[in-house]
Amino acid sequence: MIYRTNEEATFKTEMKTHLIQIEMDTNKIIESIDQTDQCLLCELESLHDQFNAMHAEASSFYLQSYMEEFTPAFAEFSIAIEQLSKQKHGALIVIQRRDEVENFIQKGTPLHARISASLIESIFYPGNPLHDGALLVKENTLVSAANLLPLTSKKVNPSLGTRHRAAIGLSGMTDALVLVVSEETGKMSFAKEGVLYPLTVKDRSQM
Structure with a gap:
């Protein structure tokens, strides 16, 4: 440390x-x-x-x-969400940490694939049958896609869409990190402990 x-x-x-x-x-x-x-x-x-x-x-x-303690693939996620943001392809990605999250979600399609930016981008490509739900990540594995997350019951900004409400909801019930890319604006954010934070990915050449 x-x-x-x-x-x-x-x-x-x-x-x-x-x-x-x-x-x-x-x-x-x-x-x-x-x-x-x-x-x-x-x-x-x-x-x-x-x-x-x-x-x-x-x-x-x-x-x-x-x-970083829970997945070694930060760079792959950075690449993926930056590209998704540029193309305004909506995305919702759950990074499981200590708490098991599968009891809180409606399970989607199993993947059990190794993490790669290109695969993440393809999952959230519009028209892909898996792109509407959440991608679940454990350690270095893309576990499943098209998962449905619980929506927050908190009063939030009316401009927030379903993805953002789901990110706030699950992160408020577990210690998971939830990455979000808005389909409307392309803006990136992440939810932790039921709070949504704007995200700007640092230039990869500086990482």
Whole structure:
């Protein structure tokens, strides 16, 4: 666990560096805000880009931290959901951790296949009979597809679709991580402990 401790320390140092830079840039904007020739919109766009870069780094770091003890295939999932997101192919992927999840789901079609990004992408390709349900993952195995998950009973944002409600529902009943790609927007997110978090996959060349 020394490796993970060192990695986390490095991550937090990088986050501090980013935040200090954002603070400095924000102070510069405040100091010059009354200047008539200042492009405030340009300055805000720069801050937005910096926050987006931080979010990509943080979401990738924490998701990998939550997954790595339970599946060695984080890179394959990153590749798959990034491609699914670009194509706006909806996806719902359950990563089982300590809690057994099969008692909470309506079982779909058995797969028992080794994890690969290309297989995950093909499962969620529109028109594939397996693409509408959830993919269940245990360790390094794609166990089954087209599983039905329990929907959350919590009051959530009305804009959230069935996939997101299912992700929140199952993750609130078990310690599973549930990855979601929206078919409408292509946006990625993951659910943990009944809470949905936006996800930006870090550039694979930096992983």
